Amino acid sequence: MIPFLELSKRLARRGHAVTFVSTPRNAARLAPVPPELSPRVRVVTLRLPVVEGLPDGAESTADVPPENVELLKTAFDGLDAPFAALVGEKKPDWIVLDFAQHWAFPIAEEHKIACAMFLILPAALLAYVGTKGENDAHPRRTTEEYMAQPPWIPSATTTLLTYRRHEAEAVAAAFRPNASGVSDIDRLFHLHHPSCRLVIHRSCPDAEPHLFPLLTNLFSKPVVPSGLLLPGDVLDVEDAGDQSSAFMEAARWLDEQPARSVIYVALGSEAPVTAHHIRELAHGIELSGVRFLWALRAPASVLAAGHKDAGDLLPDGFERRVAGRGVVCTGWVPQVRVLGHVAVGAFLTHCGWGSTVEGVFGFGHPLVMLPFVADQGLIARAMAARGVGVEVVRDDADGSFRGEDVAAAVRRVMVEEEGEELARNARELREVVGDRVRQEEYVDELIELFQRYK
Template identity: 40%
Template sequence: MAEIVDHELHIVMFPWLAFGHMIPFIEVAKHMARKGHRISFVSTPQNIDRLPRISPELTTLIDFVKIPLPAVENLPENAEATSDLTYDKVQYLKKAYDLLREPMTRLLESLAPDFVIYDFVPYWLGPIARNLGIKTAMFSIYIAATLVFTGPTWASMGGDHRKRPEDFTVPPEWVPFKTHVAFPYFAIKRIFDAVEGNASGVSDMHRFGAAEEGADIITLRSSYEVEPEWLKLLEELHQKPVFPVGQLPPPSAGDCNSRDETKSWQRIKQWLDLQRKSSVVYVAFGSEAKPSQDELTKIALGLEKSGLPFFWVLRTQLGSSDTDSVKLPDGFEERVKGRGFVWTTWAPQVSILANDSVGGILTHSGWGSVVEALCFERALILFALLSDQGLNVRFMEEKKMGYPIPRNESDGSFTSDDVAESLRLVLVEEEGKVYRDKAKEMKEVLGNPHLQEQYMDNLLNHMKANRPMTRSNK
């Protein structure tokens, strides 16, 4: 125990206000706390109250610090996370988040941590911490391929020749190896405000560059077993240490089944347990976006045509301010009764994926869902909606980790037959065996607890060796 105390670090963690960001941050915090380090996890009150509870043995090492979110015009009241908002309103959340600059400065002054680990959105935090003598790390929930595509600092902070959506549909000039990782035109068009800027006055591209420039080290949810060439190139582009933290795998199947005892889960489990092994398509598109009405209709009709059993976690609205709710085709639920199950409230994704009846997942391709699915050998059918998902699809397609539903490159259109044929290919047909086999192969890599420990130890050893000298004996 004396050794743990001697090497103890105090680390402030400050994620972006999206659960797809906060959850990986809290997983990293838990790994670090288990090694004896103290964590101050900073977020807004509602978000902290909505985070998963941590185990009792970590409560003395992880302190949740609530920092009120300032009100700004056009941001709905009580909206503190991207999941509370439609995509067009997220820019106002960024505007409010940037107003936390002064409160965060005062908080860092009072806490005086050894390190602050921050997300790409608070691009302003690195210089603040440096002026206070605090070491910095930017933690990216995005994989190395995405960070490389965003570019070296000179490019993302204004020097990039890419000015039109078309420019982002090909690999950038600084990637020396052959790859198809780039945005489909329809995918970059949907999020082009990330390049052009938004109501916050700062583009996401600039945020990435400034956050990386202000960090002593770059950390990210990744591993050399999955993307060695991209991690090596990322370090070359930024000329600073890059530490993957591993893939942050979910609990084992046994842990999931023993943990979830709610009535909702029991009802879901009862239905899943009646299905044949590896026969069910799990359908989920995350908490940050939803398909359009046209996309939803075609997905539903495709599921119907496939003839496969499915469990669909359907989100019809994004927050209380979302007036553009989507609905299933008339008579759909009656026609698929017994074979399909539509669930419209929160569902325990990891427990569902852990159930033996599930053979694959139709997913938005967010990396968190990808890792969870592959850790349970679930084959991937890919359908990008927003953010980095278009890049993730190309990355996984290139490595045969998943099969994308065929879509028109220009407008993203597809047919219900495309959906049905993709589902059957990946889950049933001989041609899709490569994706089922790849899921088994990836389980051994992504779900390896020894690898996960090694990545976390590498990062922590570097942090301990490079903490501020004036704090080493506190």
């Protein structure tokens, strides 16, 4: 939601009117639109229909355990009628969609409205998925085939697009129908619809060399960058949650630490983290001896098992043993503010694209990488190839990891000589990719494409 709102604000700053459509609880999660932009960014909410088995109030994948996400998609598909009514009322020039709204294209076609699919995932994932025609011609049936780079991507063109075995098995599931009756990849393949004039990625050629012209040729339509949509100044992205007493205490601790001495640890809200993962991660952080700030979010599966929060899963005595050199926050943590703090020197991350964009391209931090699903493995391979991150050693079959391997990766980045080179590479990459002037030019170029393809 955050990149969609960032794009909305940038369009509004250039004089365009945007209707931002979401559901009530999700809309309430967003930071307020700045007052000067509120006349041009209107937030409209549509209520999700009730679906048996979906908890009351669940509107986001962060609200449900992984096994219920497909029910969320079933509910989401029930928004087609209210969305059609909204489109008939507003009659916009463009509809900008996420990958999942396959039902929106017939609505757009009926009203003769151009669509763009805005993918907040890296262009590498679309290259890996490929077109429907290429998948029909080269079907992937075995785990090994999902691990390999697809035949439609020339190996000399870009970083190898490969998955570990445990990652490939999760990716293969996205190609299979779920309880909604439609697979995730079939939803994505609706970008072949004639109403879809543009495919937009939250990315840019400097972040992902060579991929944009390759994808434009592969899909026979413009696949273009929006730029990274980096947040503005750290002080411009504060949220009400920043003022929680737990975080304010952590912020005071962070202010007292030496420059670039703290590793920020956060695995997002969507990685399929288990109780065992949390315990091994804690063991590794403790073994490393490094200062840390850990944003420990409670996965829905952990809460469903009866735990009050993820802090219940920490090893006995962990916080007492690391007192003084580390802080665990189980509430809201303003990630951009933390990454921008002078005391932070590296980022232990699941390699979600948003976190990678903020950590490396936004603030120039080297990464300790612990990818789980979707695009995260591809991103980790790409960041390792560019010399800005180290992956935690994992069991290739089941993805399990040991605390000792977490500690080794953290020390490589934060303590050993190799870390200096990784940090230098990350800062240099930030200088190239995170150039704010060039990033705003991508938005200007996107608006020109909206005008040309309308």
